[in-house]
Amino acid sequence: DQQVKQNSPSLSVQEGRISILNCDYTNSMFDYFLWYKKYPAEGPTFLISISSIKDKNEDGRFTVFLNKSAKHLSLHIVPSQPGDSAVYFCAASLGDGAQKLVFGQGTRLTINP
Amino acid sequence: NAGVTQTPKFQVLKTGQSMTLQCAQDMNHEYMSWYRQDPGMGLRLIHYSVGAGITDQGEVPNGYNVSRSTTEDFPLRLLSAAPSQTSVYFCASSYSTGYNEQFFGPGTRLTVL
Numbered sequence: 001d002q003q004v005k006q007n008s009p010s011l012s013v014q015e016g017r018i019s020i021l022n023c024d025y026t027n028s029m030f031d032y033f034l035w036y037k038k039y040p041a042e043g044p045t046f047l048i049s050i051s052s053i054k055d056k057n058e059d060g061r062f063t064v065f066l067n068k069s070a071k072h073l074s075l076h077i078v079p080s081q082p083g084d085s086a087v088y089f090c091a092a093s094l095g096d097g098a099q100k101l102v103f104g105q106g107t108r109l110t111i112n113p
Numbered sequence: 114n115a116g117v118t119q120t121p122k123f124q125v126l127k128t129g130q131s132m133t134l135q136c137a138q139d140m141n142h143e144y145m146s147w148y149r150q151d152p153g154m155g156l157r158l159i160h161y162s163v164g165a166g167i168t169d170q171g172e173v174p175n176g177y178n179v180s181r182s183t184t185e186d187f188p189l190r191l192l193s194a195a196p197s198q199t200s201v202y203f204c205a206s207s208y209s210t211g212y213n214e215q216f217f218g219p220g221t222r223l224t225v226l
Binding site: 002004006009032036041042043044045046049089091096097098099100101103104105106 | 117144146148153154155156157158161171172203205207210211212213214215216217218219220
């Protein structure tokens with residue numbers, strides 16, 4: 001039972017355009033959501049997070065949107081850069097901080113020059 | 114700071130063998146955890162520790178043991194390896210529980226024949 005789902009295994013975007021990565025969840029008790037970025041042969045690195053009491057959080061080129069009624073969140077990257085090519089994981093927490101996380105399957109983003 | 118380090122990077126075991134995956138952090142973090150990543154499934158929490166001497170089970174603990182005798186180290190033991198334990202293992206740490214970013218190590222790729 002996959003509680004956090006990233007239904008797009010891969011996404012290809014042209015450099016300079018917007019990248020939109022999507023994530024759906026089933027457990028309405030999740031109260032904190034995170035995005036991690038992973039390069040090959042490295043561990044995931046934290047990118048951005050959002051609390052369930054908000055619907056948007058922005059950090060530079062990265063914005064996360066949360067739609068609680070639809071149980072959906074998305075990560076927008078504008079403008080996309082070649083260094084953004086990586087696997088992006090969506091993760092959720094059940095109300096006890098940002099440690100015991102439930103991860104999605106990941107989406108491989110490729111930015112084309 | 115070296116951050117979170119994991120050894121070995123790669124390991125091949127035969128079914129029934131035992132081994133210990135090492136994880137160390139030099140950031141004086143209280144919280145440490147182990148995840149496994151399997152193709153198409155994202156990362157899943159195996160065990161975690163909120164401080165020296167305290168450990169608890171995550172989502173997929175069967176077949177693994179942990180202990181936390183020091184703040185710095187959090188080894189993961191496979192007592193009798195099985196092919197189903199073929200995976201990439203990531204160790205992570207954070208300053209404490211709560212909404213603190215987790216830092217991940219580079220991973221150990223384990224193959225069980």
